[in-house]
Amino acid sequence: MGLFWLIGRLILGIYFLMTGFNHLKNYQGMKQACEQKNLPLPGACASLSGLILIIGGLTILTGMFVGIGVLLLxxxxxxxxxxxxxxxxxxxxxxxxxxxxxxxxxxxxxxALLMLLQIQDWSWTL
Structure with missing residues (x-):
């Protein structure tokens, strides 16, 4: 893949990682937001959202289990x-x-993530 692919992949993976860590760091606020939206198990929803974002970001960055991570995202x-x-x-x-x-x-x-499922080579080489 090209340089732009690698840069875009890095930015996208870090974006989801940071968003996931922010969900977990602001757990109480996320839990309250889930409660306000009447979601079941608001604490679990708050935690799960952060974990999904982190897992998805890691799959994009590592190139491992990308299909699963992207579908979760x-x-x-x-x-x-x-x-x-x-x-x-x-x-x-x-x-x-x-x-x-x-x-x-x-x-x-x-x-955009759905389009990434068409990518076959997730190596970090140019």
Whole structure:
């Protein structure tokens, strides 16, 4: 693969790692957010989301079990988009716009990740 592929892979993997660590570091806030969205087992949801993000980031960085990691990330992103960033339920235009932006970001990341499943060579060579 080329240099841009390697740089993009590094950035994407680190993005998911950092996001996952932030979910775990801000566990109480994530748990409260899960409670506000009426998700079952909010503590488990908060922990699981961080772990999925970390595992997904590691699979992208290491090139090991990428298919599993990417599919976990896609499932997580779609669930997060539709449960946390359900912009269509908000009345306030600013809140609606912010949630719509997050919704679209998650859907776009899920789409890009699905395209990564077509990559056959995950080595770090140029």
């Amino acid at each position: 896609v499932i997580f992103l779609i669930i997060a988009a539709t449960t946390f960033h359900n912009y269509w339920v908000f009345e306030d235009p600013m809140q609606k716009m912010g949630e719509q932006t997050q919704f679209m970001k998650n859907i776009a990341l899920a789409a």
